[in-house]
Amino acid sequence: MKNRKCEKCGAPTAEGLPLCPACMEESGAAAEIVEAAEELRDIARVLSIEAGADANIRDAMEGILNIADRLERRK
Numbered sequence: 313m314k315n316r317k318c319e320k321c322g323a324p325t326a327e328g329l330p331l332c333p334a335c336m337e338e339s340g341a342a343a344e345i346v347e348a349a350e351e352l353r354d355i356a357r358v359l360s361i362e363a364g365a366d367a368n369i370r371d372a373m374e375g376i377l378n379i380a381d382r383l384e385r386r387k
Contacts, residue, residue: 315356326352347382354378 315324318332325332326349331339333349341349357375360368 315353315360324353324357325349326356329353350382351379 316327316329317323318325318335319330320335321332323332323334329336329349329352331349333346333353336349337343337346354375358372358379360372
């Protein structure tokens with residue numbers, strides 16, 4: 313799974329999703345679909361880690377923290 317750019321705003325989104333979660337929400341997508349898109353985007357960030365690349369590591373950590381935050385909110 314790779315990160316892609318949103319067709320509408322250029323923000324990161326997961327491979328296979330044409331719009332980022334924010335644009336999906338803006339266009340009226342259901343909350344469950346937006347949440348799933350956020351999780352896919354964050355998983356793609358984690359999987360895109362490359363050794364020695366600080367920006368990718370920061371991106372991956374942001375993805376991990378976003379996943380943890382959503383899981384915490386579900387409790």
